Amino acid sequence: MGTGKRGLLTAAVTVVCAVTVLAAPGTAFASPTPTPTASPGASPSPSPTPTLPPNKDLEKVRERLDDLYHDAAVATDEYNAAEEKADKQSAEIVELAKKIVKGQKKLDGLKDRAGAAARAQYRSGGLPDEAKLLLSDDPGQFLDGAGRVLQGQRATKDLITEMTRTQADLRQYAKDASAQWDKLEANRKAKAAAKKKIEKQIAAAEQLEDRLKKQEKKKLAELEQRAALKAQTAWLDTGILDEIKGKSSEQGKKAIEFATHQIGKPYVWGAEGPDSYDCSGLTSQAWANAGHPIPRTSQEQWKRLGHVEVKDMRPGDLIIYFDDASHVGMYVGDGAIIHAPRPGRTVTLAGAGSMPILGVVRPDA
Known part of the structure; x- marks a missing residue:
């Protein structure tokens, strides 16, 4: 050779x-350049510690x-x-x-x-060969x-x-x-x-x-629930639920069934199951399980999936939240969603209007 x-x-x-190593989950990467060391006598920069309000x-x-x-x-x-x-x-x-x-x-x-x-x-x-022919x-x-x-x-x-x-x-x-x-x-x-x-x-x-006492943590959880309920009530008071009459598609039913079976599993950022999920990991896996793959992130789901009016949404559709499309939940009917909320929480049912709605997308539009 x-x-x-x-x-x-x-x-x-x-x-x-090399690609196999790079693609392997949990792979640790070495820094491409040496990490500068502090000069003698220099004190390290302390990590910012969050302070409680007055x-x-x-x-x-x-x-x-x-x-x-x-x-x-x-x-x-x-x-x-x-x-x-x-x-x-x-x-x-x-x-x-x-x-x-x-x-x-x-x-x-x-x-x-x-x-x-x-x-x-x-x-x-x-x-x-030309010479041979001439002869x-x-x-x-x-x-x-x-x-x-x-x-x-x-x-x-x-x-x-x-x-x-x-x-x-x-x-x-x-x-x-x-x-x-x-x-x-x-x-x-x-x-x-x-x-x-x-x-x-x-x-x-x-x-x-961690800086809160036990009773303060309990009170904080009540405040969170109260804020979510207030937002949900305001959303329902618009009469929107009377307008939402869409029926789920067959693929939508499969996606809902998958998402429902994940209730109780912990939120872990970057996770796509089967033991834990982040918000878009849950919705993307639910629709993949239904035979209709969709983009991985909530922002890409918002950009690339078909948009529908809130009043026209049906179970299985995805509700995108916040102006920057940073959160997503799956509408399951009766004014509710299934979503993976945040670290420290589990996949759960919540009010569809409990967070600021950016819009609705339909994976199988």
């Missing part, structure tokens, strides 16, 4: 192995927690989007690696054919030979053309693989940044809650 072939095959195998105003605590968990939800969508892109790019790199291996084998075969033709000419004394005394043999010469010329031309095209394809595959690798690295960094942001927001929220 020649050096060039070994190099391409080794590169292709290395790409496949007099421990629990309503302000609730609002602060809402903000922290909302920011964590936005970062979770960023993380999920980066992960989805990285998975796609990993798959594309693997396919390109396969094409490189296949193209190299094809090129080797073409070179073997070219070598065989050269050896045949050498065995005939190196005399071109022939047999007109019939001359005409037969002339046809073979033309065929040979065309075959040689086709062989050279095919070799050139195959070499160009290999160069393009290598270029495409390099570009996809750069994108994969960029999305790896985006995932790492989003993960850091999520963990920071959740840690701040947990620290804030």
